[in-house]
Amino acid sequence: MRSKFSRRDLFHVSAGLGAAASGWLPAFAADAARNPQRKRSVILLWMSGGPATIDLFDLKPGHANGGPFRQxxxxxxLQIGEHLPRLAKHGKSLAVVRSMSTKEGDHGRGTYYLRTGNLPQGAIQFPTIGSLVSKEIGSPSSELPNFVSVSPFRAFSQGAFGPGFLGPNYAPLVVGEGNFGAPQPGQDADRTLRVQDLSRPGNVSPEQAESRYDILKEMDQAFIAEHPNVVAQSHVSAxxxxxxxxQSVGAKAFDLSEEPIKVRDAYGRNLFGQGCLLARRLVERGVPFIEVNLGGWDTHQNNFDAVKNLCGILDPGWGTLMTDLESRGLLESTTIIWMGEFGRTPRINQGKGRDHFPNAWSAVLAxxxxxxxxxxxxxxxxxTKVEGEPTSVPSLLATLCKAVGINHEKTNPSNVGRPIRIVDSSAKVIKDIVA
Amino acid sequence: MIPELLEDLSKAFVASGYDLRFLIQTITRSRAYQLTSRQTHESQANVKTFARMSVKGMTGEQLFDSLAQATGFQDPTPAQQRQFSFGVRGQFLTKFASTEKLTEKQTSILQALTMMNGSFMADATSTDRSQFLAGVIDAPFLNVKGKLEVLYLASISRYPSPEELAKHTSYIDRGGNSGDRDKAIGDLFWALLNSSEFMLNH
Structure with missing residues (x-):
């Protein structure tokens, strides 16, 4: 039973499906910005490895800890690092929080803390922030997933990337898998960021697909009635x-080849840059939460070369994203949060690197x-220290919630039998940076 | 875990002279181990009370090997390359690898898409590319009931219930939605392989 049919067969059917569906589906491509009912979106730019925020957003020129970069x-x-020139143009939209402070200097624990708002605690499966936010502002009936995760690198802390006790309905759609290191230029981002196997095999007609799916649904209903269980529910839900x-027309969002070459080049031809472009296309179609990962920030050695190189990826991606959202009228309804699991040591080590440093570092809201x-x-x-009151992780996430219009004190039922707040009650919203 | 039971089991294990065979036999013959996963009363809903077996997911390897067995798949990849991420199995595993506990395993949208539309499943449920399916369809000694039974036994290791038999026989007789009886048999095989009953350990 070697395959005889071609790739062409596999892919060409999606067009027909879209046309057939357009009669009953709302026009996703309609200008989302003009819709007064439009909900907000969030884009998380996740900097895996712990970025040296001292070289990006809180420089110390003239001090021995400052390193060679200028502001x-x-x-x-508001001064920022010289290697973020495109982003710098959007200063009026950026709020840099320079008082982040935690006690977690381990990749796994830090990743879990920043992404769930909680430290790992026994049996509680805390949901990742994307699941929490998309549950609040997403629509359960939307054709596109409410949470899309672009090239995550999950090895530091698997639990920090999932829906936890919210369950499978709030799991992200993951496209592309990220690496520990920085993405290489010219990686095959088009193929990687596509949703694979999205189309029916060419020899299966739409009617046949529908009728065999009906049989499957009946079988699953019978099974789940006798075996009620979270694993079986997850199967049915997926x-x-x-x-x-x-069936979604909006799934065309994943086809980046629709974009002009100039636009694609501006974002940077790498997984992060094209991921930012995908994020914009998903925001245009009303997806409430998208995260894009950029790895490679664990700069124990040669920090300055590495940070400069990473800025060459971060700046075009993020900067162009800001420009694009603004020109489309989407920046007002899209909140961007930039963060990693911790900052890096002010003291420069013998290998010209910086090590893990959770005491005092920066995150950005925009x-x-x-x-x-x-x-x-x-x-x-x-x-080395925050002057004045430090900002906790719950406070940062509560501020994000406030900006998006979510009551962060709302609770969800959890897997340990007690309700748990979206963000811990210790959180204090940073009122100064909420518009 | 019940501490008293663990204590008793430990003592018996020591008394047996640390006989592993004895230990495995004792555990597997216990009522708790042999419980069904079927829920017959609401009180069994809480997994912590162990009133029934928990439905579990399968590892990617278990799932692929189950699929291979059910569909009669023979891997064309040279054996010495299969341990690396080459070949049909390796490709499949990149999407189904998981470190979750099997009792908490979640199915992703991408996994569902691969199972519904991916090339492996397209081949396995195609009436002209799957030797197994073609064999079932062409077998002159099998009536529709017999064909259905073969598909059920190959995938979920049981006979269809009388209701299932009646429903599916009528589906095949009218040729499903395509008016093609062979394709309708393929549809049923597709649904069986995608079903919770096949994909979960219960």
């Missing part, structure tokens, strides 16, 4: 969402609901 003005009173995605053009909080001249 550039991004907005009046098939249901997969079929909705297949766009919708955020009062930009400012730095919030302050670190000491040597960058």
């Amino acid at each position: 550039i003005e991004s907005a009046p009173g 098939y249901d969402r997969a079929v909705r995605l297949m 766009g919708g609901g955020i009062k930009g053009g400012q730095a919030y909080g302050k670190t000491s001249d040597d960058a």
Whole structure:
């Protein structure tokens, strides 16, 4: 039973499906910005490995800890690193939180903490922030998934990337798998960021697909009635969402070849840059939460070369994303959060590197609901301490919720039998940066 | 875990002279081990009370090997390459690898898409590319009931119930939605391989 049919057979059917479906599906491609009912979206730019924020958003020129980079003005009173020139142009939309402080200097624990708002605790399976937010602002009946995760690198902490106790309905659609290191230029991002096996095999007609799916549904209903269970529910839910995605006109979002070459080049021809472009296309179609991963920040050696190189990927991707969202009128309703699991040591080690440093570092909020053009909080001249009140992880995530219009004190039922808040009650919203 | 039971089991294991065979026999002959996964009363809903077996997912390897067995798949990849991520099995495993506990295993949208539309399943359920399916369809000694039984036994290791038999026989007789009896048999095989009953350990 060697395969005789061609790739062409596999792919060409999706067009027909879209046309057949267009009669009963709302026009996803309609200008989302004009819709007054439009909900907000969030884009998480996740910097796996722990970025040296001292070289990006809180520079210490003139100090021995400062390193060789200079600052550039991004907005009046807001200076950022010289290797982020495109992003710097959007200073009026950026709020840099310079007072982040945690106790977690381990990749796994830090990743879990920043991405769930909680430290690992026994049996509780805390959901990742994308699942929490998309549950609140997404629509359960949408054809496109409410949470898309672009090239995540999950090895540091598997649990930090899943829906936890919210269950399989809130799991992300994952496209592409990220690496520990930085993405290489010219990687085959088109193929990687596509949803694989989205179309029916060419020899199966739409009617046949429908009728055999009906048989499957009946079988599964009978099974689950006798075997009620979370694993079986997850199976049924995944098939249901997969079929909705297949029927969705919006799934064209994953076809980046629709974009002009100039636009694609501007984002950067690598997995992160094209991931940012995909994020914009998904926001246009109303997807409420998208995360894009950029790895390679674990710069124990040759920090400055590595950070400069990574900025060459980060800056075009993020900068162009800001420009694009703004020109489409989507920046007001799209909140961007940039963070990693911790910062890096102010002291430069013998290998010209910087090591893990959770005590004092920066995260960035931008766009919708955020009062930009400012730095919030302050670190000491040597960058080793937060001066004034430090910002906790729950406070950062609660501020994100506030900007998006979510009550972060709302609770969800959990797997340990007690309700758990979206963000821990210790959180204090940073009012100064919420618009 | 019940501490008293663990204590008793430990003592018996020591008394047996640390006989592993004895230990495995004792555990597997216990009522708790042999419980069905079927829920017959609401009180069995809480998994912590162990009133029934938990439905489990399969590892990617278990799932692929089950599929291979059910569909009569023979891997054309040279044996010495199969341990690396080459070949049909390796490709399949890249999507189904998982570190979750099998009792908490979640199915992803991408896995569902691969099972519904992927090339392996397309081949296995195609009436002209699957030797197994073609054999079932062409077998002159099997009536529709016999063909259905073969598909059920190959995939979920049981005979169809009278209701299933009646429903599916009528589906095949009218040729499903395509008016093609062979394709309708393929549809049933496709549904069986995609079903919770096949894909989960119960």
